[in-house]
Amino acid sequence: MAVDTAENKGRSESIHMVRKGIATGFPIMLGYLPIAITYGVLAKQSGMTLTELTLMSVMVFAGASQFMGANMIAVGAGAIEIIIATFVLNFRHFVMSLSFMNRLRSIGLNWKAPLSLGLTDETFAVSALHPKEAKMEKGALFYTALILTAYFSWIFGSFLGGILGEVIPERLSQSMGIALYAMFIGLLVPSVKKELKVGLIAIIAMLINTLCIQLGMSTGWAIVLGTILGGASGIYLLKEERR
C-alpha cells in the first residue's frame, strides 16, 4: 500500500512537471509558428522540396541558420560555405549550452545530452530563467516537455509553410517578426525588476553587440562576443552565488 502511494505520487509529480513544461514552452510556440511558416515558404521558393525543408527543421532546429541556409541554397552557394556559415552563426549555442548544462549538474548525462541538442536561443532563454526545476525531482521532464513543445511547433510550422505557401498576408507575417524579440523582452524585464544589476548586464551585452556590428563583424560573432563579454560583467555584478 505504502509503495503504491509513493508510486502514485511519483507519477503525479511527473505529470505535473510535463504540464508545467508545456505551459512554460507555450510562448515559444507562439513565437515559433509564424517564423517557421515563413521559413517553410522561403525554403520552398528557394527550390527545396517539402521533405528537404521539413527534414532540415528536424535535424538542424536552429531558426536563423535555416533561413540563412535556404537563402544560400537559393543563390547557389557551395555546401562547405553554407556549413561554415552555419557553424559561425550557431557557435553562440556553445556558450549558452555551457551555462545551461552547468545549471543542470544534478541531472544525469542520459538527460543532459539529449536536452542539450534541443537548445536554441529561445529554449535556452526560457529554461535558463527557470533554474529552480533543475533541483526538483523529475525536473528533467520539465525541460524535456518545454523543449519538445518548441521543437514540434518548429517542425510543424515549417511543414505548414511548405505546403500552404503564402498563407499569411505579408503585413501580418512581417508584424509577427517582432514576436521573438517581444518574448525575449518579456523574459528579461521581470528579472530586471527583481534585480536591477541584471539589466545592466543585458545593456552591456547590447552595447558590445552593437559595437561589434558597427565594426563590421558578422551577426553570429557579434552575438557571441556580446554574450561572453556581457556575461563577464556578471563576475563583478552578481556578487554571491544565487542558487
Add this chain to the structure above:
Amino acid sequence: MIFAIIIGMSLVTMIPRIIPAFIVDKLQFRDWVNRWLNAIPYAALGALIFPGVLMVKPDEPHIGLLGGVVAIILAYIGLNVILVVVGAIATVFLLST
C-alpha cells in the same frame, strides 16, 4: 546535394550544443566562473534583443523599436509573456502600412 548540406548543418549545430553536456561533469568551476555562466542568460537576452529588434522592418527601424518599447511596458506592468508578445505584434501591425 541539399541532403548533404542538411547533414553538415546538423552536425555543426549539434556539436557545440552537446559538448558542454559532457564537459560540465568533468569540471568543477571556480566561483567566479559560475557567476559568469549564471550571467550568460541575461547577457544573451541583451545581445539577442538589440540591435536585432530594429530589423523587424529593416527600412523603418523605429517600428521595431516602438514594438520593443510596448513590450517593455507590458512586461513591466506584470503581464504574462504571451500577452507581451501579442501586444507587440499588434503594435507593429498597426504601425506598418
